[in-house]
Amino acid sequence: MAESERVPAERKRRRPTGSGVVLSADLIVDTACRLIDAQGAQAFTVRKLGAALGADPSAVYRYFRNTEDLLLAVADRLIGESMAGFTRTGDWAADLRDFGLRAYRSALRHPQIAAFSTVRVTGRPHEQRAVDTGIGLLLEAGFDEATAVRHYHALVDSVLGHAALDAAFLRLTPAQRTADEGAWRAAYADLPAAEYPSLDRVRGELSLMAGSAVEAALDLLISALRASV
Numbered sequence: 001m002a003e004s005e006r007v008p009a010e011r012k013r014r015r016p017t018g019s020g021v022v023l024s025a026d027l028i029v030d031t032a033c034r035l036i037d038a039q040g041a042q043a044f045t046v047r048k049l050g051a052a053l054g055a056d057p058s059a060v061y062r063y064f065r066n067t068e069d070l071l072l073a074v075a076d077r078l079i080g081e082s083m084a085g086f087t088r089t090g091d092w093a094a095d096l097r098d099f100g101l102r103a104y105r106s107a108l109r110h111p112q113i114a115a116f117s118t119v120r121v122t123g124r125p126h127e128q129r130a131v132d133t134g135i136g137l138l139l140e141a142g143f144d145e146a147t148a149v150r151h152y153h154a155l156v157d158s159v160l161g162h163a164a165l166d167a168a169f170l171r172l173t174p175a176q177r178t179a180d181e182g183a184w185r186a187a188y189a190d191l192p193a194a195e196y197p198s199l200d201r202v203r204g205e206l207s208l209m210a211g212s213a214v215e216a217a218l219d220l221l222i223s224a225l226r227a228s229v
Contacts, residue, residue: 021053021054021055023053023055023059023062023063024063025063025064025073027053028049028053028060028063028064028070029070029073029074029077031049031052031053032044032049032070032071032073032074033074033077033110033113034052035048035049035052036074036110036112036113037110037112037113038112039112040112040115040171041071041112041113041115041116046060046067046070071116071120072120072122072123072124073122073124074113074117075113075116075117075120075122076122076124076125076126076127077126078106078107078110078113078114078117079103079106079122079126079127079130080125080126081106081109082102082103082105082106082107082130083102083126083129083130083133086098086099086102086133088137092137092138092140092141093141093222093225093226095137096134096137096138096155096222096225097218097219097222099130099133099134099137100155100156100158100159100218101159101214101215101218103130103156103159103160103163104159104160104162104163104166104214107160107163107164107166107167108163108166108167108170110167111167111168111170111171112171114163114164114167115164115167115168115171118160118161118163118164118167119160119164131152134152134155134156135148135149135152138151138152138225141225141229142229143229151225154221155218155221155222155225158217158218158221159214159218162212162213162214162217163214166212166214180210181210184206184207184209184210185206185207188203188206189203
């Protein structure tokens with residue numbers, strides 16, 4: 001059972017705030033997501049959340065045991081967002097690719113939340129459903145139980161690792177992002193071929209390094225999974 005579900009029921013009664021807004025766990029998570037998207041996780045406080053809700057900050061603790069509990073609920077919200085509309089097609093490999101890219105794209109839509117959500121285990125319903133779905137696809141492919149879990153672990157860590165890396169890039173300033181993208185051309189353009197023969201050979205392709213490698217990595221992994229069934 002999730003931590004938020006262990007908050008005593010009498011503390012979770014729906015009651016209006018001073019501004020007339022009726023609080024709920026969903027409203028609190030929605031508002032927390034907006035604040036973190038706008039200001040970043042480091043700047044997030046329950047005091048700011050209370051102000052945005054028009055409520056005393058202590059009201060949040062009728063629904064969540066502490067800030068950690070709330071942040072895990074926010075992380076779980078991203079997983080639920082990634083799974084919204086997901087349907088199986090009968091092609092386990094295509095479905096697994098879609099599953100992975102959904103998790104990646106959800107994190108990239110919320111790079112400030114991804115700063116912490118990609119490394120946490122929420123233990124909550126959206127995550128539980130996602131894990132059940134992903135492992136289910138691998139069982140459907142014909143892998144035994146232990147192998148399905150290992151392959152799921154490898155796939156999810158790969159996708160979330162790329163999501164964390166690319167979300168961190170999005171949190172850089174525009175000037176920093178431009179400089180990093182341009183460095184693959186500027187910093188590598190005039191390296192002496194005799195000293196860097198491999199880089200000289202691929203000089204014209206190095207701009208590819210400025211983009212995300214998530215789809216290439218996911219395709220390599222799924223191709224390996226196909227070959228090992």
